[in-house]
Amino acid sequence: MERIYSEVAEQLLLIEAEMRRLDLWAAQPPSAEALASTEPFCVDTLTLPQWLQFIFLPRMRQLIERELPLPRQCGIAPMAEEYFRGDAGGKLVERLAELDGRLQRG
Template sequence: MVEQRILDIADHLLLIEHELRSQGWWSEQAPSAEALASVTPFAVDVLSFEQWLQWIFLPRMAFILEHAQPLPNASGILVMAETVFSDRPEQSRELRRLLAEFDQLIGTSA
């Protein structure tokens, strides 16, 4: 039986994707393989935060869920979002709310 927390996280990933799409921050063109291979936190050296969410974060979390791998012990994604979107507080409000809830879901002990 799938744990409710896993279902909640999966639902949240879909909500994050939906919000990226509704804001026009979803791209049909994938970044280069080199950009996707960045080891810099949030790939800030080669990707925008929105690209990182779409092309690295969401697929990585989906893989973890689909393959029943251990979840991260913590997530500090909201802190990055607050920094990135400091100049767009209204436009990013819903995405930041979703990312805050994601952080809480990850931080909840199993």
């Protein structure tokens, strides 16, 4: 596996761990209808943590497992900054910014 895949996989684990630490990790998935939203980031049906857990992280893991091209632009950290606005999500925002940066470097 290329180095980028292992580095991104590690970042995904760190993001999951931080979400769990912040008690943002849901035990039950949202409804199928909520997951089927066509809006960017499912803003009309999911919270940012739900989108990360049930859409983004699984899709990124699939790309890594299949060694498919990873996105070069994610821009999730600014979304997270807005979502948390000074709340306790600082470390999670940091982790997402690190992932954004790693993907940009390719």
